[in-house]
Structures are given as C-alpha cells and as structure tokens.
Amino acid sequence: MSLTGWSKALSEAKGLKTGDLPEGEELKRFVERRHATGRVWHAVFLASTMVGIIALSALLLNIMDGAFGLVAVRNRVEPGALAIDGVPLQQLSAEQLVTVLQTHLSAAVVRRLDSEQPLAGRSQAELYALVLDRVVSPEVLKAWTLGQSLFGRAEVEQIMAQDFPDARLAFRSWLNPDLLRNTQSSVPERAGVRTAVLGSLWIILITVAVAFPTGVGAAIYLEEYARDNWINRVIQTNISNLGGVPSIIYGLLGLVVFVRGLEPLTSGTLLGLSDPTTANGRTILSAGLTLALLILPLIITNAQEAIRAVPRSLRYAGYSLGATKWQTIAAHVLPNSLAGILTGTILAMSRAIGETAPLVVVGATTFIAVDPTGPFSKFTALPMQIYQWTARPQDEFRRIAAAAILVLLVLLLTLNALAILLRNRYSRRGY
C-alpha cells in the first residue's frame, strides 16, 4: 500500500481530513498500537505453529496410550495347579512338561504340535513356553489404556473386584516379541503381525523392483533426451497430474488391470507357479504392481530434480572426450545424481509402505494366517491389518492396532533415517 494509502486509511480511522498526518503524542500512540497488533499476531502465528507440534505429540501419545496398559487376565489353568510333587512348573523337566501337555490337551492337538516339531526334540524352555501358551492359556478379559492405568488405578481396581473377581491385574505391553512372531488370529492376545510385515516387505520389494528402474528411466528420458515437443510436454504434464490422483483410484486400476485383466500372470498360473491357496489375481504381485504405478510419479519427479542438479559442465566434459550421450549419462550424470535419486526413492518407498486404500481394494480384507511364500501368494499388509483391527469395536483389537502402528512407525523411521544417511554420505561430494 502506498504512503498516501496509509495516511488515507489512518485519516479515515481518525476522522481527520485527507492529507493530515498525526503528530506528536497522537503519532506515538498510533505507532504503538500498530506494534501491539504486530505482537499479538506474532503470538498467533507462533501458537498456530505450536498446534502442529501439539498435534504430533497428541498423536504419538495416543498411540502409546493404546499400546501399553493394564489388562485383566484369567488363566484357564493356574500354573500352581500344574506343579508335580511340589516342583513348580518352571522347574519341571522336559519329559514332565510333555506329560503336562498330554494330560491337558486333546490327543489331536498334541499330535499336531508333535508333527510341527517333535515334542521329544524340544528344549525345556520351548516346552515351558508351550505349556504357558496352550495349557495355562491366559485370556485377556478387559484392557485399559495407559492413561487409565496410570491415573485411574482406583477405578480399574474397582471394576476388577466387581466384574472379574477371579482374574488378576497385569501390565501388558501389546508391543512385544510375540506380536512380531504370531500370525493373524481372532484372539487378540495371540494375534500378531508376522504375515502382515512379511506381506508388506514382499509388496515393497516388487514395487521398488518395478518402479525404480522405470521411474529413473523416465526421468533420464525427460531430462536428457526429450525435446520440447508435444508428446514430451504431454508426458511431463501427465506425470504431475498423476501425482494428484487419489490413491484409491490406483486401487481400482489395479483391481481391473492386474487382479482381473492379467489374472493368468498375476496369479502365477501362466508360469505354472500359482500358489495352491490362491486361485485368483489378488496376489502380492498385483499389489506390488499397483503400488509401483502409485509411486512412479513421485520417483520420476524426485529423480528429475536430482538429474537437473548435475552441472552442465560435467556433461560437456564427457562429450568433449568423445563419449556418446548414454556413456556420458551412465558415467557422469547418474553417479552424480545417485544420492538424490536414492533419497527420493526411499521417500517414495515409505509412502508405499503406509499406503492402505489401494491395497484394500486390490487384496480385499480376508483373513490370512499363513506366511506369504512368493509373489503369487495372497497377502495382507501391515497398514491393512491396522485398518482391520482399528475398525473392530473391541478394545483389545484397538490395543493390538496401536502396537502394530508402532511397528509401522519404526519401519518408516528406519527407512527415513536411511534416506538421511544416504543424503549425507553422498552429498559431501562437491562440484
């Protein structure tokens, strides 16, 4: 706003005639008021920024709140009742533990356990864990959040005394080694994320194997080869448009093209590799390809930026030594932009790992408790699992979901730390 604008606005506010400027005390008060307004808004801006930090803290605290807490546990058989001749359960010999298993479990269950791994061949510690799991079989009757456990202990104990007099109160970390070891289960305390984590890793492997070469290739083409003609402009515009397409649309694309259209390929029947459990195209391969298309625009854009940052002089140096275009790219441009390309790819990977909606559309939410064995297995993935558990009304599943979220966040954190390390390691090279 111009100077006359200022004075005009001021005069109107003061009821002065246009052209008059405040003087003396009046000017001082006026300036002070403007500065006071400035200070107020400074505080407002700062507070708004703090909201971001508060939101992040609330989010993390909320997850912690869910992942740990008191539980009411009831054992099916008390460990004390399993002592033989006064020797507590934990100190029983391997043979005695086998006897305990045989007396408390049905013959069929014992046979199944034996066929998984001969009971006689198991160590005492393994057998003890097995007895705890199968015979003692603690059952979670109610789960409280961390906040309730810490600040509402009295209330928790009151509910315990009222509703579950025969259960004991224990602190449970839902994030525990068993969570990583166990497969999906309809019993929350036995449910784990092993199949989901393996599924996620398989999917990511395929996604990166497809999207990385394609994305970098496209970026090289656009930066180094493409002339400014209509087809290349269409490609470039198209890539930025694809970046704005909601992820669920990619899910629909994957459902029709990979799951149904290319079913012979994605189910593995074409190669004679189909998994006996899956007869359809809802496989890891379909999911991986769908996510590859999803993160392709991201990889291309990031790789383009990295390639663009390589100074022109390096290319000229290559050409002047008689190198062809590709020789120059392969020997100079790519090595110098590799750090940027890899960083961008890792960031795209972490986007893919957390992506849920397209996977739900491609894979559907079915109950899967067997580990994936290859690209043609049916799958579940970590975020899908979190979605299913969160969507259930029972508290226990929300706890498991919180613990699974922690696993997911740790996975993402590792990836991002890797990206930062890469960036620091390679960006030291100066031009």
Next chain:
Amino acid sequence: MDQPKMMELDSEGTADSRFAAVPFDLTKRRHLRETVIQAFLFLCGAVSILTTVGIVYVLGKESLLFFRSEEVNLVAFLTGRVWQPAIGKFGILPLVNSTFMTSAFAMLVALPLGLAVAIYLSEYASDRARSLLKPVLEVLAGIPTVVYGYFALTFMTPLLRVIFGRDVVGIYNTASAGLVMGILILPLVGSMSEDALSAVPRSLREASYALGATKLETAVKVVLPAALSGVAAAVIVAISRAVGETMIVALAAGAGPAFTFNPFKGAETMTGHIVRISGGDISYDSVDYNSIFAIGLTLFVITLVLNIISRYVVQRFREVYE
C-alpha cells in the same frame, strides 16, 4: 563396452568405407545401442501415459456398464439423495455431500493454521527455529493416513463426545474425520505456502520496512499478496487431497451413506464407500461392483479439475520478479 566393437555395431558399410567416412561424417553416425537405450527410456516415460489411459479406460468402461444397467440412470445418479444399492437406489449426493463436509472441516483447520505456519516460518522464525519446526511438519506429513484414522477414532471422537455430549456426537461422525484430516493436510498447506512466500524477493520486504511498516503489515499486505498465486494453488491442491483422502474417513466417518448436514452424525464418503464395498466380498460384474467405479470416476473428475485449476492459477497469476 570398448570403442572398436561399438564402431562395428554402428557401421553399415565395409571397414574401408567406415574409416574413409569418419573424418567427414562424425555427427550423423547412428549408434544402434544409443537408439535402443533412448527407445527404452522413452518407453519408461510412456508408462505414465499408459497409467492415465488405463485409469480413464477402467473407470470409463466400468462406469458405462453401471449406467447401462436397468436400475440406474444418469440423472438419478447425479441428483438422487439415497444411495442404497440393496433397493436399487443409486443417488450419489449423500456420498458427495459427506465428502465435502469432511473436506470443509479439514480446510477449516488446515487453511488458517497452514497459512499461519507458513507466514511464521518464512517471515518470523529464526534459522534455528525453522530447522526445528520443519522436521516436525515433515514427520506429520509422512505418517500413514491409516494412523490418522486410528487417531480420529480413538482420540478425536472421544474428545468431541466429551465436549459436546455423548448423545449429540455419534461414535462415527464427519466432524472428527474432517478435523483430523485437517491436521494431515496442515503440513501440505504450510510447506507449499511457505515455498511461495519465501520466493518473494527480499527487496519488497525492505521497501516496505523503509516506509515504516511493521513486520505484520509487511507480511500480510506486501508478501502475502505477492505470493497469492502460490498460496491459492496450495489451497486447491489441499482441497483435492482432502476429497481423495480415504483411510481417515473409512475409519472415523461412518459406514453407511446418509444425506445429512449434521457433522456429528456418521455419513459415508465416496472414498469410504469404495473401500468398504471393495474390501468385502463382491462378485465381479454386479451392479454393486460397477457402482464403485462410477463413484471413482466422479472422484477422479473432481480431483483432476481441482489440480488443473491449481496449475492454471499458478501459471496465470504468478507475479514474476527480476
């Protein structure tokens, strides 16, 4: 690959004519290998075109099947207020309505906060503060949306129920989903706007200070108008992101289409409906199955238009400084 071998590959004539040609015709030599590589790289670029063609074809074809089926007609689809496939009612308005409700709530949070964050980071914050605050925003932006869904359901909804009363606020409601979506989109608005504000040349600010303007007056009356195209683009991109956001609304906004303007009631959005229907067991080639593609097409058109507008705004209204 070593040089002589390549020359062999490239040449079309005999060895003698090749050596004779070299001094005169260096530039016009065709390198087979180079051509193959270039063709391959072009194909990589073309994958993106194929993706778009695929999206348009898939959505178009399945939607066409949907509109061809007897229970459906286009007018009823666009104006109907009931979406109940079980009784053959396919009116998209309830889904669109709740999508815009959640998006509006998201923008209510993300727009003022995002803009304030951008102004703070670009005009007020010291380098030290910026280096602390920007990672926080990046982390917020990097958290998977399903985690936000969990947050909405287990934190925001109970919070709203405490504030407004349990009988007013439903277990699933659009307000909770929208507010949390606002937090998700906040970093997007913040960082895009900050880029636009930071691109405004320093000279404009100094001119403003020289005239006696305070920091606030400079930021709001000089820098912000100069960066308006970038900020507007950020807002439009944010709206498009909110419209397409899926997991938060799938978890927190409710399962079941409802035409309501009450933000404390559950109402399924377009994306939420697609996820719920496709996540269940549906048979291919049923009207239900085709209907999610018609919703997808609507969603695709809305977001595409928003993204095109945003690019147009940037190009058309950008202030260029030397």
